[in-house]
Each structure stands twice: as structure tokens, then as C-alpha cells.
Amino acid sequence: MVRLVSGRSPSDNGALLRGHGMNVTAPRLAVLRAVADHPHSTADDMYQVVRAELGAVSRQAVYDTLATLTDKGVLRRIQPAGSPARYDDRVGDNHHHLICRECNRMVDVDCAAGEVPCLTAADDSGYEIDEAEVTYWGRCPDCAARADHSNRQQPTTTTDQRKDPRV
Numbered sequence: 001m002v003r004l005v006s007g008r009s010p011s012d013n014g015a016l017l018r019g020h021g022m023n024v025t026a027p028r029l030a031v032l033r034a035v036a037d038h039p040h041s042t043a044d045d046m047y048q049v050v051r052a053e054l055g056a057v058s059r060q061a062v063y064d065t066l067a068t069l070t071d072k073g074v075l076r077r078i079q080p081a082g083s084p085a086r087y088d089d090r091v092g093d094n095h096h097h098l099i100c101r102e103c104n105r106m107v108d109v110d111c112a113a114g115e116v117p118c119l120t121a122a123d124d125s126g127y128e129i130d131e132a133e134v135t136y137w138g139r140c141p142d143c144a145a146r147a148d149h150s151n152r153q154q155p156t157t158t159t160d161q162r163k164d165p166r167v
Contacts, residue, residue: 016032017029017074020072022068022072026054027054027062028069030053030054030057031046031050031066031069032089033053034046034049035087037049039088040086040088040107041086041087042084042087043063043087044059044084046062046087047059047062070087074089075088076090080135081135083099086106088108090108095110095111096108096109096110097135099137099138100138101138101143102143102147105142
């Protein structure tokens with residue numbers, strides 16, 4: 001079952017929290033909104049958004065809230081290699097991510113085969129597998145276009161021109 005926090009009303013978010021055995025607090029509601037409005041952002045990014053909304057909130061309170069919401073299964077924590085953890089409100093559907101190597105933009109991508117074949121390991125070593133993380137790395141369309149444009153703008157030189165200091 002996919003639960004998206006995005007587009008929920010405050011009372012829906014309150015019901016979501018209560019349904020997971022948590023008290024409804026202003027920081028928890030603000031964090032849920034921040035993750036919904038800024039998916040795949042870091043904890044520091046979330047702190048800035050929540051602080052702008054609530055005013056007085058500590059960085060530790062936001063970090064603790066993110067950890068609690070992740071532990072309870074309300075949010076998903078993603079930690080790509082070489083990157084700080086990011087948070088997503090799309091949980092329970094085993095989707096994957098595309099990450100741009102240049103600007104670090106991250107987007108969701110559904111499982112490649114339309115089902116969850118990645119949960120069937122060739123050798124599960126006796127594990128009961130319930131999640132797989134697949135991360136695709138490359139360049140987003142904007143960065144690829146900028147690189148392509150940049151390559152077309154650079155003048156080309158011939159080997160002879162590079163050898164002759166007068167050119």
C-alpha cells in the first residue's frame with residue numbers, strides 16, 4: 001500500500017500520526033509538510049523549512065522527528081553513496097531513485113518491471129527480504145543539456161595549433 005503525505009490536510013496528517021501511535025505535535029506536522037513539499041531533501045534542508053514555518057524549533061528536534069517518522073514507517077530514509085541522508089514520503093511501494101551526479105537532483109522511478117522482481121534475490125541466504133534499494137546515477141536533463149551546450153561553445157583546436165605557440 002502506498003501512503004503519500006503530499007496533499008493531505010492537517011487533520012489527515014494528524015490521523016496518520018495517531019494511526020502510527022504517535023502524538024500530534026506542531027514539529028511533526030511541519031516535518032511531514034516539509035518532506036511532502038521538498039521530497040528527497042536532507043535533514044538540514046528540512047530543518048530550514050520547518051524553522052521558517054515554526055520559528056522556534058531546534059535542529060535536534062527536526063532530526064529526532066525525522067528519525068521517529070522513519071522508524072514508524074511514515075517516511076523513508078534514503079542514503080545514496082557519498083551523500084547525506086534524504087527523506088521521502090512515498091513509502092511501501094519499493095520504488096527506486098535516479099540521482100544526477102552533477103546537481104544531486106533526485107527523482108522517483110518505479111520498479112523497472114512494473115512488479116517487485118528486485119525483492120526476489122538469486123540467493124536470499126535465508127533472509128526474508130522486504131525491501132530493495134536500487135539507485136540509478138547519471139545526469140539529469142538540465143545538466144546534460146548544459147554540458148552539451150558547453151561542449152558546443154568551446155572552440156576546437158587542431159593538434160598543429162596546440163604545438164605552435166604563435167597560434
